[in-house]
Amino acid sequence: xxxxxxxxxxxxxxxxxxxxxxxxxxxxxxxxxxxxxxxxxxxxxxxxxxxxxxxxxxxxxxxxxxxxxxxxxxxxxxxxxxxxxxxxxxxxxxxxxxxxxxxxxxxxxxxxxxxxxxxxxxxxxxxxxxxxxxxxxxxxxxxxxxxxxxxxxxxxxxxxxxxxxxxxxxxxxxxx
Numbered sequence: 001x002x003x004x005x006x007x008x009x010x011x012x013x014x015x016x017x018x019x020x021x022x023x024x025x026x027x028x029x030x031x032x033x034x035x036x037x038x039x040x041x042x043x044x045x046x047x048x049x050x051x052x053x054x055x056x057x058x059x060x061x062x063x064x065x066x067x068x069x070x071x072x073x074x075x076x077x078x079x080x081x082x083x084x085x086x087x088x089x090x091x092x093x094x095x096x097x098x099x100x101x102x103x104x105x106x107x108x109x110x111x112x113x114x115x116x117x118x119x120x121x122x123x124x125x126x127x128x129x130x131x132x133x134x135x136x137x138x139x140x141x142x143x144x145x146x147x148x149x150x151x152x153x154x155x156x157x158x159x160x161x162x163x164x165x166x167x168x169x170x171x172x173x174x175x176x
Contacts, residue, residue, distance in 0.1 A: 103164070
């Protein structure tokens with residue numbers, strides 16, 4: 001295989017897309033399969049400290065990993081289109097990537113515009129309680145429920161999204 005500028009570009013975009021995607025989905029799975037089960041079991045006095053130290057940092061990594069995954073994915077698609085020409089847009093690979101990509105866009109939207117804003121309100125309320133003894137706002141359970149449902153939706157969408165991303169390289173006959 002000849003090492004060209006295009007090949008190097010595609011490999012770099014692929015590595016960025018895969019790394020940021022693993023980071024994003026890994027944190028998503030941590031939230032839904034570990035944190036959701038373990039946090040309620042945690043000592044009540046320890047929970048607010050988790051919510052004001054580890055959670056803000058992990059949410060920040062989570063949202064930026066989602067954006068990086070999308071950006072690398074778009075750059076990868078554009079690289080394939082430039083390399084393969086118009087044939088790429090009619091290929092089984094593009095069809096699979098398009099389906100997976102749409103699911104990924106929905107998931108990233110949930111992260112940035114539903115999960116993140118609601119978690120920010122919860123974190124601010126928990127900090128206010130810790131620092132000032134203020135009672136939790138009456139809306140806090142609603143914020144938590146909204147973020148939880150968006151996160152669970154992302155978890156459910158992640159399975160078909162991952163399937164179609166893998167299918168783009170490995171299931172040529174899917175569209176035959």
